[in-house]
Every structure is written in C-alpha cells, then in structure tokens.
Amino acid sequence: MTKHLERRILLLQILLGMVCCTSLSFLSLLLSRFGFNNLQIGLVMMAAACSTSIAKPCWGVFTDRVPCTRRILVITLALGIASFTLLGTLGGASKGAAVVFVLLVEVTTGCMMGVVDSWIAKLIGTGCKINYGLTRAGISGAYAVSAACFGTVLDQYGVLPGAVALFVLLGLIALTVQGIPYPEERQEKKTYSLRLGAQQLLRSRHYLVLLAVYFLSTLTACAIDSFLSLRILELGGSERHVGYALFMTTVFEIPAMVCYSRLRRITGKSPAFFIAASVFFYGVKCLATGLAPNYQSVIGLCALQMLAFGIFKPAILDYLIQIVDVEYIGATQMLTCALGESLSAILGNALNGALADRFSVGGMMTMVSGFAFLGALAMAVSMKTQANKIAKT
The missing domain is CATH 1.20.1250.20 (MFS general substrate transporter like domains)
Structure with a gap:
C-alpha cells in the first residue's frame, strides 16, 4: 500500500510539475510578445508575487478547514489553465486583460504545488510512510522536460497546442488523485x-x-x-x-x-x-x-x-x-x-x-x-x- 501510494504521489508531482512549468515559466515571455516593456513586465510580475504571498496562506487555511483537497486541486488547476489559455489568446488585445489573467494564473496554478506539499505533509503526519524527497524530485524532472518541449512549441505554433496539452494533463491529474486518500480520513475530526x-x-x-x-x-x-x-x-x-x-x-x-x-x-x-x-x-x-x-x-x-x-x-x-x-x-x-x-x-x-x-x-x-x-x-x-x-x- 505504501509503495502504491508513493508512486501515485510521484505521478501527481510529475503531472503537476508539467502544468506549473508550462503555465508559469513563460508568463514574462508572453507579456513581452504582447508589447509590455521590461519595466512593465517587472511591475506585473512583482504584483503577481505579492498576490501569491497573500493567496498562499489563504489556500492553506482553506484546505485545512475544508476536507476536499482533491476537488480543490482539480477545480483550481482548471481555472488556472483556462486563465492561461485566455492570456495566450486574448492577452494581446488588451494589456489590462493580460494583467488580470497573469494574476489569476499565479493565485491558482502558482499556489497548487504548496497545496500538494501540505497534503503530503498531512499524510506523513498521520502515519503514512512517504519519501517526500523522492516524490518532490518528480517536479524537478518535469520542469526540465516541460521547459524544453513547451518552449519549442510556443516558438513554432503559439499557445493553443500547449493549452490543449494542459487540459490533457488536468484530466490525468483528476484520475491520479482518486488513488490518494484524504488525511482527514485517517484521523479523528478535531475542532x-x-x-x-x-x-x-x-x-x-x-x-x-x-x-x-x-x-x-x-x-x-x-x-x-x-x-x-x-x-x-x-x-x-x-x-x-x-x-x-x-x-x-x-x-x-x-x-x-x-x-x-x-x-x-x-x-x-x-x-x-x-x-x-x-x-x-x-x-x-x-x-x-x-x-x-x-x-x-x-x-x-x-x-x-x-x-x-x-x-x-x-x-x-x-x-x-x-x-x-x-x-x-x-x-x-x-x-x-x-x-x-x-x-x-x-x-x-x-x-x-x-x-x-x-x-x-x-x-x-x-x-x-x-x-x-x-x-x-x-x-x-x-x-x-x-x-x-x-x-x-
């Protein structure tokens, strides 16, 4: 059971790493394509970093209090991927819309690695034998592969093929999380x-x-x-x-x-x-x-x-x-x-x-x-x- 759970979590981390790399690593490049200068890009990314600083503790409290981590993860990633898709297709028409979509991507997809880390920590804290370092290494490998692949796709074909791939990855994540238990199922409910x-x-x-x-x-x-x-x-x-x-x-x-x-x-x-x-x-x-x-x-x-x-x-x-x-x-x-x-x-x-x-x-x-x-x-x-x-x- 332990090895099966560990493999499930490793697969989740790999898929999540691909989604996060594709969605987050190319935001500055997309803004540059839409006519933002270096100063404007810096200000937008600073605003995005401030937004995630506020959003991360809120996500932490929410996932601690509401025992539905699977649904939270899948729904939030869907919103983030949709925002990334809209950024790629509509961001060039309006700089204001581009900024909004960047912020949405950051406070949704950008916070989900932390949510998954918290989920794993709860499982470990309630007795599951999980090698966190092994599962977390999946994100590093996925980042390296995804950066090379999506960079080539973006250069030759634009955002849409990558957006389609993101929704496919989302479907795989939705299937993968079904085999990972809630920590709340392993302990008595506390106030x-x-x-x-x-x-x-x-x-x-x-x-x-x-x-x-x-x-x-x-x-x-x-x-x-x-x-x-x-x-x-x-x-x-x-x-x-x-x-x-x-x-x-x-x-x-x-x-x-x-x-x-x-x-x-x-x-x-x-x-x-x-x-x-x-x-x-x-x-x-x-x-x-x-x-x-x-x-x-x-x-x-x-x-x-x-x-x-x-x-x-x-x-x-x-x-x-x-x-x-x-x-x-x-x-x-x-x-x-x-x-x-x-x-x-x-x-x-x-x-x-x-x-x-x-x-x-x-x-x-x-x-x-x-x-x-x-x-x-x-x-x-x-x-x-x-x-x-x-x-x-």
Whole structure:
C-alpha cells in the first residue's frame, strides 16, 4: 500500500510539475510578445508575487478547514489553465486583460504545488510512510522536460497546442488523485481554530527561527536564481551556456531529494541539521559564483544545488511535520512559503538588482551570500540551545 501510494504521489508531482512549468515559466515571455516593456513586465510580475504571498496562506487555511483537497486541486488547476489559455489568446488585445489573467494564473496554478506539499505533509503526519524527497524530485524532472518541449512549441505554433496539452494533463491529474486518500480520513475530526493555530506559531521559537532562516536563505537563493544568467553573460558566456547551467542545476538537485530520507536514517541527524547545512551551502554556492573567474566555473558550481536546494526542500517539510500540529500543517506550510519564500524573493530581487547595478552581478552575489551564512548560524545556534535544554532536563 505504501509503495502504491508513493508512486501515485510521484505521478501527481510529475503531472503537476508539467502544468506549473508550462503555465508559469513563460508568463514574462508572453507579456513581452504582447508589447509590455521590461519595466512593465517587472511591475506585473512583482504584483503577481505579492498576490501569491497573500493567496498562499489563504489556500492553506482553506484546505485545512475544508476536507476536499482533491476537488480543490482539480477545480483550481482548471481555472488556472483556462486563465492561461485566455492570456495566450486574448492577452494581446488588451494589456489590462493580460494583467488580470497573469494574476489569476499565479493565485491558482502558482499556489497548487504548496497545496500538494501540505497534503503530503498531512499524510506523513498521520502515519503514512512517504519519501517526500523522492516524490518532490518528480517536479524537478518535469520542469526540465516541460521547459524544453513547451518552449519549442510556443516558438513554432503559439499557445493553443500547449493549452490543449494542459487540459490533457488536468484530466490525468483528476484520475491520479482518486488513488490518494484524504488525511482527514485517517484521523479523528478535531475542532479547527485559526486563532489557536496562530497563537501556537507565535509562541513557537522553533518556527520563528525557521521562518527567519527561510527568509535569509531566500535572499541569497534569489540572487542565484534570478541573476545566474546575467553572471554567465558577464563572464563572457552565451545563452547556450546558461542552458547548460540550468540543466546542471536541475540534474543535481534530483538525487539529493530522492536520497534525503535515507541520508537522515544513515546519519541520524535531525531535519534542523540538514536545514542549517543546506543553507550554508546556499551561501557557498552564491559566494563562489560571485568570485568565479570564468563562466565554466559558474556552470560547474551549479552542482552545489544538490547540497543546497536538493536538501533544503525536503528538510523544511520534514521539520514542519515535527514542530507543528498536523491539523494546522497546511496553513503553516503555505504561510512559511509566502513569508519565507515569496515575500523574501520580492524584497531580495529589488535589493539584488540595486546592488548588481552598483557593484556588478559578481559583486552583488559576493555580498548577499552573507545572508545565507547568517541563516545557517541562526539555525545552528537554535539547535545547540535546544540540545542544552534537553541535557539539563
């Protein structure tokens, strides 16, 4: 039963990764085709990021309180795919309509990976033996394949063939989720109190430290994610070399995700340890990329994604399952993504852009790597404090 469920979830993550990559990764390109300039595209995408920051906690609370995750996922993805289709077909006629459709895609499809992560976390928290890293690796692989395929289709045939493929993927998702149980079916019904859940989080030093560490690590990570291509071009590389770097990044994060659970069992280390280690390697990757003498070195450094994001993503969910009551895991996980990831990326991209303009991309990366090192130190201190408390009791 466990392996069957794990395979179902892996298939869901692969299909969802294809939908999200196709729907989200090409929004800026479509806006450019519709006549938006770089400043306008930046403002629209910033508004989209702000919208998802607000929407993610709302989706988390909704899925915690309403036990119909399957229907929520399928209906919301249908709305997102319809919005993407309308963006591709009608967005060129009206810039206002294009902005509305982009926002709709972001607050629907853009939030569903978090909803599925919360669903998996609840299943794990109620006793299911699921290797989250293995299932999450499906998204990384799907992203790489979908980006290459849809980019070619979009260039030659436009949006409509991709939209048709999205609806086919939606049908497959609707079939796949039928084999995945609701967490609510595995536990007694509890009274849900948003106020009580919020009070628990505010009183949890572990959660507040995690949120701060997530925020700091994202300030560093978005420097790499958003400016990697510019750093390669700055060192004399080309778009082809950017493609190599992105491929390296995806390929190396997958085995780390797959092996995370086994690595935890072998080492006996806590999720907090792996969070601290992965955030440290975010800093190493950013610092080394900023100091790299040539673009070949930058491409090689993309292998550090294995020790950074590849470990960080499953360790975060693993840690949340340990420190948060299962009935609040959905809202907590989405709130963590909204504040630690989306909001930090908004602020980080603005800061990183200003620093890059002032000091060069390499200089900016060298400076902002310090945020990750600070985050790793904060998590390590939190771990040591907790260990000292346990030793005294």
